[in-house]
Amino acid sequence: MDIGSLFLILALALAVIFFIAQPFFKSEEKKGPAVKEAIETREHLRSALLAEEEQVLDALQELDFDDALGKIPAEDYPAQRISLLNQGANVMRQLDQIEERDVTQSAEDRLEAAIAARRADTQANAGAAGIGARDAIEDRIATRRRAREEKSVGFCTKCGHPLQKSDKFCPKCGTAL
Incomplete structure (x- = not known):
């Protein structure tokens, strides 16, 4: 074996070692897991808040529907609605902080707009079906x-x-x- 082939093997081995050891020398890669975990935690919190917002909107829509049908006492309706509106507004404010949104409307106004949009969608879907399915069920x-x-x-x-x-x-x- 001549000296040239030894140098070639040595150079190739050093290149492979350098390539394999490269992640250990990068300082950003050391911070990566902590940053990644922080991002995952933030996304998890955002997802939980979005789910809670949907639950509050569903509960408000159901409460309004129950009030329209007379299923709940008239004196209980305002207190329950205010409680759900406050809960929904708090969730929206937390979402605004997480997403760092600059909003011009208050959380309460945006929540009322979301409820109105859902109500319009529900009425449009009921109109498209051509029947008042809930009314028929309630009559039965x-x-x-x-x-x-x-x-x-x-x-x-x-x-x-x-x-x-x-x-x-x-x-x-x-x-x-």
Whole structure:
């Protein structure tokens, strides 16, 4: 083996060692995991806040719908709505801080705008379907409740199960009445 081939092998080995050791000499790479972890934490927090914002918007929309149907007492509605609006506004403010947004509207105004947009989307979707599905379901539920409020008029002679006025057969054993 001549001296030239030894120098070539030595140069090649040094090049490979330098290439492999290169990440250890970069100072940015040492900071990389900490920076990466901070970015992941920030994105995780942002994602959680966006999910919470969606939950608050859903809850507000449902609360408004329940109020329109008369499912909740009129005196409870304003307090629940204000509570949800405050929670939503706080979430929006936190999102503004994380995303470093410069906003001209208050968080409350933007939240009301988001609720109005969702309400418009819901009405447009219901109009596109051509039916008031929720109204039909609510009517069916009310009809069933009225039917269940019917008082029993007696008992089955075979099994003793209570009978309704409109029953022609025992609902438990099927005996004709």
